[in-house]
Amino acid sequence: MRSLTEAEARVIRVLLADLPGPERHTVREAGVPRTTYQTIRHRAFANGWLKERYIPDPALFGARRIRFIVAQPYAERWNDSVRALRSLEGLVVLWASPETLFGVVLERSSSQGWDGLRSCESFRHSWTVAPSVPGEGLVAYFDYEGVWSRWTLESEPIAYPRQLPSAKPPAQTISREDWIALRGLLVRPFSADPSRSGFTIFSPARLSRHERRLLAEGRISHRVLPDLSEIPPVRGYRPERLAFVVGELRTGWNPRELFGNLIQHARIAPFLYAYDEERVLLSALSPAPARIVEGRASIIATLQEYLQKIEVVREPIDSLFPVIDHRYDKLTIPVR
Secondary structure (H helix, E strand, C coil): CCCECHHHHHHHHHHHHCCCCCHHHHHHHHCCCHHHHHHHHHHHHHCCCEEEEEEECHHHHCCCEEEEEEEEECHHHHHHHHHHHHCCCCEEEEEECCCCEEEEEEECCCCCCHHHHHCCCCEEEEEEECCECCCCCEEEECCCHHHHHHHHCCCCCCCCCCCCCCCCCCHHHCCHHHHHHHHHHHHHHHCCCCCCCCCCCCCHHHCCHHHHHHHHCCCEEEEEEECCCCCCCECCECCCEEEEEEEEECCCCCHHHHHHHHHHCCCCCCCEEEECCCEEEEEEEECCCHHHHCCCCCHHHHHHHHEEEEEEEEEEHHHCEEEEECCHHHCCCCCC
């Protein structure tokens, strides 16, 4: 597999950052000619390196918490465990490997079925973190621009970290027309004509007035995500594994301060970072390129300063299969 050119890496960076404003600003940030930018953007989506999603404000659906689940089922219960997780109301992400399952659930109630599933003894190990919605417990939500900027271009992020959208005024006040527009945006990435590569590439000009207002008000956000198993290496390097790290907060320590130290001193940029009253969950790519490892603080030492009972689950990227891949369109939308 060929490596990406620097121009391709720069364009992918600004696409992952999903910068607001007109295209000319994004092209300027990428530092390439406009035609080069458009050609690479089309190539990235047509080749499956990148994919689009629209992510809604969880409060639109009455979600009280967003639960992140890392679970390792017994081998003989693997199929049953996958089916059980898929049955959870509000499940929007489910990744599966032979050893590990990872899920994201928008919960309307405090546990919404997870407690019952955990008690059925299907899992030899399981961990969850469930920050409230809205709240401060979700710092980075599937935001890969930070790690991409540092590892491929050796530069600081330009928009990282991005969280879930959170609308103001309260999301429940939107009209019937806006609900219909919201449904249209959520299904948009999955309703493209497959014969037209790149058909769904985001452009405000293709959106209705209601859709543009939903984006402007923060009720929904556009997001570009990488397919890590498809995207080519950069300078011969590509990440091999995905790591989930879970730990209990030490008394009196601030999880946001831990995030800042991981970014500044340990020089990692987790694409997912969440915490609740008891635990922190982060997910990152590994290993880091050798050229950026020297001189940085120890990751485990940084974690140990703030966390105890730390568990690390590593999975080869090529073994993780997206059973449910950011399918927010499956949420029930109450058209009024």
